Amino acid sequence: MPVSAETLIQASYFVTAVLFIMGLKRMSSPRTARSGILWAGAGMLVATLVTLLYPGISTENYPLIIAAIVVGTILAWWSGKRVAMTDMPQMIALYNGMGGGAAAAIAAVELYRGESHGYAVSSLAVLGGIIGAVSFGGSLIAFGKLQGLINRSLRFPGQQVINLLILAAAIVLGGAVALELDTAPAVVTGFFVLALVLGVTMTLPIGGADMPVVISLYNALTGLAVGFEGFVLNNAAMIIAGTVVGSAGTLLTQLMAKAMNRSLGNVLFSGFGDTGGATTGTVSGSLKPIEASDAGVMMAFAQKVIVVPGYGMAVAQAQHKIWELSQLLIDRGVTVKFAIHPVAGRMPGHMNVLLAEAGVPYDLIADLDEINSEFETADVALIIGANDVVNPVARTDKSSPIYGMPILNADKAKNVIVIKRGKGAGFSGIENALFYLDNARMLYGDAQKAAAELIQAIKAV
Amino acid sequence: MTGMVALYIFMLAAFTGYEVISRVPVILHTPLMSGSNFVHGIVLVGAMVALGGAHTPLEKAIGFVGVLLAAGNAVGGYVVTERMLEMFKSSGSGGARRTH
Numbered sequence: 001m002p003v004s005a006e007t008l009i010q011a012s013y014f015v016t017a018v019l020f021i022m023g024l025k026r027m028s029s030p031r032t033a034r035s036g037i038l039w040a041g042a043g044m045l046v047a048t049l050v051t052l053l054y055p056g057i058s059t060e061n062y063p064l065i066i067a068a069i070v071v072g073t074i075l076a077w078w079s080g081k082r083v084a085m086t087d088m089p090q091m092i093a094l095y096n097g098m099g100g101g102a103a104a105a106i107a108a109v110e111l112y113r114g115e116s117h118g119y120a121v122s123s124l125a126v127l128g129g130i131i132g133a134v135s136f137g138g139s140l141i142a143f144g145k146l147q148g149l150i151n152r153s154l155r156f157p158g159q160q161v162i163n164l165l166i167l168a169a170a171i172v173l174g175g176a177v178a179l180e181l182d183t184a185p186a187v188v189t190g191f192f193v194l195a196l197v198l199g200v201t202m203t204l205p206i207g208g209a210d211m212p213v214v215i216s217l218y219n220a221l222t223g224l225a226v227g228f229e230g231f232v233l234n235n236a237a238m239i240i241a242g243t244v245v246g247s248a249g250t251l252l253t254q255l256m257a258k259a260m261n262r263s264l265g266n267v268l269f270s271g272f273g274d275t276g277g278a279t280t281g282t283v284s285g286s287l288k289p290i291e292a293s294d295a296g297v298m299m300a301f302a303q304k305v306i307v308v309p310g311y312g313m314a315v316a317q318a319q320h321k322i323w324e325l326s327q328l329l330i331d332r333g334v335t336v337k338f339a340i341h342p343v344a345g346r347m348p349g350h351m352n353v354l355l356a357e358a359g360v361p362y363d364l365i366a367d368l369d370e371i372n373s374e375f376e377t378a379d380v381a382l383i384i385g386a387n388d389v390v391n392p393v394a395r396t397d398k399s400s401p402i403y404g405m406p407i408l409n410a411d412k413a414k415n416v417i418v419i420k421r422g423k424g425a426g427f428s429g430i431e432n433a434l435f436y437l438d439n440a441r442m443l444y445g446d447a448q449k450a451a452a453e454l455i456q457a458i459k460a461v
Numbered sequence: 462m463t464g465m466v467a468l469y470i471f472m473l474a475a476f477t478g479y480e481v482i483s484r485v486p487v488i489l490h491t492p493l494m495s496g497s498n499f500v501h502g503i504v505l506v507g508a509m510v511a512l513g514g515a516h517t518p519l520e521k522a523i524g525f526v527g528v529l530l531a532a533g534n535a536v537g538g539y540v541v542t543e544r545m546l547e548m549f550k551s552s553g554s555g556g557a558r559r560t561h
Contacts, residue, residue, distance in 0.1 A: 057513025072532025080540030099534035105527025247478030349490030
C-alpha cells in the first residue's frame with residue numbers, strides 16, 4: 001500500500017511531538033539535559049524536512065522557502081555561535097521575538113488572503129497574531145535594552161492609559177477581522193501595526209532588573225501564539241509544541257515573579273525595576289572599606305565561604321576570576337559554595353550559566369532554599385555585584401518597595417565582603433542596609449580586578 | 462481534526478508542559494527557557510506551509526519574512542541551548558578545569 005504524503009507528514013509530526021516532550025523532560029535534570037536538546041533538535045529536523053513534501057506547497061514557492069530557511073539559518077547559526085555567555089539574555093530574547101514574528105506572519109498571510117475560515121479559526125488567527133506581534137515588538141525592545149542600545153526607560157504620566165487605548169483599538173480591528181465584518185487589507189494592516197506598537201510601548205517602561213520575568217513571559221506568549229496558529233493551519237505539531245511551551249513558560253514566569261515577591265501585573269505595569277525614581281530609605285551606620293589584601297587573608301583562613309554573584313559579576317565578566325579564586329580557597333581546605341538568587345542577573349538562571357561557563361561544577365551551586373540556613377555557619381559571605389537580593393530591609397522594613405521579597409541571608413554570615421563598583425544604590429534605588437552592618441566591609445572596584453587582587457592576596461598568605 | 466479534538470489536544474499539552482517543567486532545579490532555568498524557546502521554533506513548519514500556499518506578492522513577502530524569522534528562532538534557539546548545556550558539569554565529571 002503506498003503511503004500518501006499526508007499520512008507521512010502526520011506520522012512525522014507525531015514523532016516530533018514525542019521527541020519534543022521527551023527532550024524537554026530530559027532538560028529538567030543536569031545529567032540528561034545535554035541529550036534533551038539533541039532529541040528536540042532531531043524532532044525539529046524531521047518536521048522541517050517532511051514539511052517540504054506538503055501537498056499545498058506550490059512549486060514556484062519552493063525557491064523562496066529554501067532561500068528563507070538558508071538565510072535565517074546562517075544568520076542565527078553565526079550569531080548563536082559567536083554570542084558571549086554574558087550576552088545570552090538578549091540573544092534569547094531576540095530568537096524568541098523572531099518566533100513571535102513568524103507566528104504573526106502566518107496569521108497575516110491567512111488574514112490577507114481574505115478567504116472565509118469560519119469565526120472560530122479567524123478568531124484564533126487574530127488572537128495568535130496579536131500575541132505573536134506583541135511578543136515580537138516587546139522582545140526587540142528587551143533585546144535593545146539588554147544590548148545597551150536603549151539606555152533609558154521611557155516613562156510618562158498616563159502611559160498605561162495610552163497602552164490600554166492601543167490594546168482596545170487593536171481588539172476592535174482584530175474583532176472586525178475575526179468576525180468577518182471588515183476584512184479589507186487596510187484593516188488587517190492596522191491591526192498588526194497596533195499590535196506591534198503595543199509590544200513596544202508595553203516593554204519600554206520596564207527596567208533591566210525585571211528582564212528575567214519579561215523574557216520568560218514573552219517566551220510563553222510566543223509559545224501560545226504558535227499553538228493558536230497551529231489550530232488555524234490544522235497542524236498538530238504546532239498545537240502541541242506551542243501549548244507545551246506556553247504553559248511551561250507561564251510556570252517559569254510565575255516562579256520568577258514569586259522570587260521577587262511581586263505579581264506579574266506589578267512587573268509589567270509599575271515600571272519599578274529601574275535605576276532612580278524609587279525612594280531612598282534611611283540607613284544608620286557607615287560604609288567601612290577594606291583592602292583586598294586584608295579581605296584575602298580573611299578568606300584564606302576561613303572554614304567556609306559563600307559566594308553570592310549578581311549582575312555586576314556578569315557586567316565585569318568576572319566569573320573566571322571568581323572560580324580561580326574559589327579553587328585557591330578549596331585547595332587550602334576552605335569549603336566554598338555559590339548562592340544563587342532566582343532573579344539574579346537578567347534572565348532566569350543567568351548566574352548559573354556564567355558559573356558553568358567558568359567551569360564551576362553545579363554541585364557547588366545552591367539556590368535560595370538550600371543555602372539560606374548555611375549563612376549562619378559561614379565565616380565569609382562574598383557578595384559580587386549583587387545588591388537588592390541580599391538587602392535585609394526586604395525582611396524588616398515594611399515601607400520598603402522590596403519588602404517581602406525572599407532574599408539570601410548573607411547578613412547572617414560572620415563577615416560580609418562586598419565587591420562593588422561604586423557607592424550607588426541598587427536597581428531599585430534602595431540603600432542596602434547590609435553594607436552598613438558592623439560585620440560588612442566594602443571592597444570597591446571592578447569585580448574582575450577585585451577578584452584578581454584577592455587571588456594575589458591569597459597566594460601571598 | 463475536529464474542534465473538540467483540537468481542544469483536547471490543547472488541554473493535554475498545557476498540562477504536559479506544566480508537569481514537565483514543574484520540578485526543574487533553578488540551575489537549569491536558563492537552558493530550559495532557551496530549550497523551550499527552541500521548541501516553539503516549530504512555527505517554522507507553519508511558516509513554510511503559509512509561504513508555500515502564498516499567491517500574491519504581499520503574501521509571498523510576508524511568508525518569506527515569516528520563514529526567515531522562524532528558521533532564525535529554531536536554529537538560534539538550538540545553538541545557544543546546546544552551547545549552554547554543554548557547559549554544565551558536576552565536579553565528579555572532571556570538567557572543573559574546562560576552559561574555552
